[in-house]
Amino acid sequence: MMAIHWLKNLLSAGKPRIAQGKVILPVEEQIRVWYTASKKMAWGIKKEEFNRIEEPPSLTDDDLAQGFIGVSLFYGFGDDGSGHADSVLSGKIAWEYACRRKKGRVWQSPYINFDKPDAFRLRPGAPPRPRGFYFAKIQTGERFQTTTVSRVRRFFNSVTGWGPEGFQFLCITHTHFPDLMSERKTPFMALADYDVAPYGFNDFFDVPQLFSSNRILGLGIGNVDQDYPGFGIPTLRF
Numbered sequence: 001m002m003a004i005h006w007l008k009n010l011l012s013a014g015k016p017r018i019a020q021g022k023v024i025l026p027v028e029e030q031i032r033v034w035y036t037a038s039k040k041m042a043w044g045i046k047k048e049e050f051n052r053i054e055e056p057p058s059l060t061d062d063d064l065a066q067g068f069i070g071v072s073l074f075y076g077f078g079d080d081g082s083g084h085a086d087s088v089l090s091g092k093i094a095w096e097y098a099c100r101r102k103k104g105r106v107w108q109s110p111y112i113n114f115d116k117p118d119a120f121r122l123r124p125g126a127p128p129r130p131r132g133f134y135f136a137k138i139q140t141g142e143r144f145q146t147t148t149v150s151r152v153r154r155f156f157n158s159v160t161g162w163g164p165e166g167f168q169f170l171c172i173t174h175t176h177f178p179d180l181m182s183e184r185k186t187p188f189m190a191l192a193d194y195d196v197a198p199y200g201f202n203d204f205f206d207v208p209q210l211f212s213s214n215r216i217l218g219l220g221i222g223n224v225d226q227d228y229p230g231f232g233i234p235t236l237r238f
Contacts, residue, residue, distance in 0.1 A: 023180065034073065037097055063137055073173060075090065090164035112219055120194065139234055140189070141234040161193040170217065188211035
């Protein structure tokens with residue numbers, strides 16, 4: 001179980017502190033912003049769930065060699081009917097939080113529809129996400145640039161792409177990352193564990209893309225077989 005000292009500061013005011021040169025926030029800060037967001041949006045995450053969060057995993061030499069740069073905290077909302085989280089809902093909730101928090105400084109493609117199963121889904125073969133809090137080791141896209149989602153997916157085994165994690169990372173725990181994108185200090189993101197069918201009818205050939213320009217956070221789509229300059233493909237390891 002994590003040391004309880006962070007719990008005393010969960011209700012403290014103020015924005016997360018970002019140490020110079022530290023782009024991945026300490027776990028204690030991530031917990032605090034989750035607590036704040038849940039309270040503001042009435043998500044109903046119980047205090048007992050926060051108390052049960054355990055120590056995060058440590059990065060191994062192999063992780064570092066594969067481009068993993070830190071550990072992030074995520075949350076699985078809902079139920080997919082098989083005892084796992086609803087990964088589409090988990091992404092939608094985070095995106096709605098960004099739309100509220102950024103007060104209009106967001107843009108969404110009309111081809112994104114979280115509410116249509118024949119238009120937006122977790123890709124077949126992607127690992128189901130657990131319900132409640134979970135940690136994942138993260139690579140934020142730097143390693144897989146100038147390549148396609150379909151090509152990177154062939155290497156998924158002990159690692160996988162980002163799905164709801166992309167929305168939760170940019171919209172909840174690491175809201176400074178879109179500014180880094182606007183400043184071209186980190187790549188835009190293609191979320192390889194989602195599928196998008198822009199015209200519905202289960203005709204899936206795109207993925208969601210998250211980007212930021214002039215401090216406006218954008219949600220678009222891109223073809224799995226096309227390379228998009230400026231975009232990276234983030235990966236994670238559970």
